[in-house]
Amino acid sequence: MTVARSGTPVLVAGAGPVGLIVACELLQQGIGVRVVDAGRRGDPRHSRANVIWPRNLELLDRIGVTGELLDIGHRLAGTAFYSRGRRLATAWMSRLADSPYPFALTLSQNDTEGVLRRRVAELGGTVEDGVRVTAVDHSGGVPSVKLEHDGGRVEETEPGWLVGADGAHSTVRKELGIAYEGPPVDVSFAITDARLTTSLSEDLSHYCYAPSGAIVLGPMGDGVHRIALNVPHDAYDEHNPPPRELFQQVVDDRAAGRTRVEELLWSGSFRVRVRIASAFRSGRCFLAGDAAHVISPAGGQGMNTGMQDAFNLSWKLSGVLRGEFGEGILDSYDSERRSVSHHVARSTEWLTKAGLVRTPVKVALRDAAFMAADRTGVFQRRIAPQLGQTAVAYGGDRHPRLPVKVAGPAAGEGTGPELAPEGWPVIDRDRHTVLLWPGRRTPPPDWPAVRDRVRTALPDDTPVLDLTRAVPAGLARALGPGPAVAVVRPDGHLLARLDPLRPQQTTRLLERARLLEDTAHTRSQS
Incomplete structure (x- = not known):
């Protein structure tokens, strides 16, 4: 085992969008960062997140990547909601008067990570793939971390600070002994990126409700759409991915307009249990992204919420390391981001449940509420800023x-x-x-x-x-x-x-x- 008693100033576990943003923020301040990642990036099944909301486009300007993302992404003017084929309401990003980026951007998570990895490299950093955190001991004040490399080599290092952005099954969180609990939301989804022939608008995402369930169609440009729909638990797995026939059947049953599923580029399924960590900080160790919270995918809020974790933590941590701020500012990371995570979890839980109501009375009440909110402007004033994450306050x-x-x-x-x-x-x-x-x-x-x-x-x-x-x-x-x-x-x-x-x-x-x-x-x- 290799032992490094004087490690890099900051060790980031996880090279998803959250960990990469932390690395970019610190590297551009001249702060030494080491990024390790145990997963296999690039697998389409990993690419669940496909939308970046206006607030995050603003924040991504901080690290100089918004322009490149705009070049490769597909712009959406808003999100429309339907019931049995009839449009109920629309949340327009294009009518947000308080953002320099009045639109949402769709692109695969893999593409987002590619842009961020290139930015890390431009700033002089690297990502060490195939390196996993296996143990964390922070009883001595400074974290002591064991890393296992592909091939079996074990290394021990003592970074000044540790950021756990290592996903929902975070080893960092488990090693810190931080609880991970949440409300009783337990839903399974089948998802795909598919080529469609459709009468639906290409500049809106479409949330379609029907008595049998919900389906979301999100245009990604060039005729490709992300489709997500609820399915029974354990109906599909990596050896039995959802087939084209399933998506066509559910599109016919639930979606507005006329749509033909021409080709699946990939498909997969996943189960969501909402969880939020009981603390986002323990001494010199932090949790961010899915390591800190997993929320319903309804509304596409998960990755965006994690990105905001990264930005909130990074400007404070870099300021501390540069001597601009005292360490006390880091306590506000936990209080601010945990509060926001609970708020987002509640709003996405509401959106998930709204799409799964079944009884005629509840369907009628939901539809009437959506239409009234749209007609009176409440939907635009309240729901659009929540989706666009421009309503975030601390x-x-x-x-x-x-x-x-x-x-x-x-x-x-x-x-x-x-x-x-x-x-x-x-x-x-x-x-x-x-x-x-x-x-x-x-x-x-x-x-x-x-x-x-x-x-x-x-x-x-x-x-x-x-x-x-x-x-x-x-x-x-x-x-x-x-x-x-x-x-x-x-x-x-x-x-x-x-x-x-x-x-x-x-x-x-x-x-x-x-x-x-x-x-x-x-x-x-x-």
Whole structure:
């Protein structure tokens, strides 16, 4: 056995999208990262996740991959819901006024991972395939990890920090002794990527409900659609994959429009039991993605929720390792992301159950509720942001996401915050940014003097952006009607909205943010 007593600063177990994002975030900060993965990537059966929602397209700008994903993915304007062939409601991503990316993007998880692996390589990192975590001991403060390589070689290493992104059967989670429990949702699905001839729109995903069950058809471009449908437990396995005839039969029975399944590119089945870890952090060890939570695939939220874990953890951990923040900020990873995971699990559980109601009375009630919500605009105001994950907020509603863009790695050294051509503020990727907001109406006459006093009071290295010209309506609503100083976290969430007439308040908030004191009370002062 090889023993490495001084390992890399961060060891990431798992090279799915979550682990790769963590690696990219840290590598672009010059932080040493080692990524190991036990699985066999590239198998189509592994590629369940096939949609990236608007919020995640925003965050992927942080590591400079959104453009490449847009080049190879298929854009969707929204998601339509049907019952017995009749459209009930539509959640339009294209009508989200508070995102620079008002659409969803479909592509296979394998393609997403390919883009992220290339980015890891561009940043000087590597992925060690065929290396699995077999044991973790963090009783000494610093994790001690045993790794087993293909071929049987065993290695022991002591990284400074460990990120377990090693899937639902996470060895890291089990070795840390963290419970993994959840609500009683237990559904099996058959899935395929298939070539279709269909009358259904190619720019919408389609959730179709029928008395016999539910089916989802998600266009992926070039006539290929992802199809998912509920099936009895143990009806299919890797030796007996779901056949084309099954999908055609269920499409005929449940789907809206007219569709012929021409060819299966692959098919498989899986069983979902909703689980959420009781803690996402234990000392210097973290859980992210499926290692931390498995939720219903309804709404395509699983991978996207894991990606947001990765971004939330990475800006905080990299800040700690660079000396920008104290270690206390890492406690907020557990509290923030666990709360969001429970919320997403509840919403996807509701969506799953909505598609599986059987009795005529319940079907009628569901259909009436969907149609009423669509007609009154509630569906667009509530369901669309939930699906697009633009409604994510931390600390209740204290730290909502702001509709901003994040400066990607192409921004040069010394490049400060700016307004993008479309009017979206581009904030600093690694530090809190201060937005000086004159209000929706004509700025007060003394606004220039007030703004200058705020600037003078801030530390010299504070990223500051004057919102001196028109901004998108969604951002204006979020910032409020009157003048304000908005302090924005590196992940685009609002830290606080403060009174510009009290500039020292902003300075004290930034100091506390670095020292990691709780800043929730600051909002009550604004």
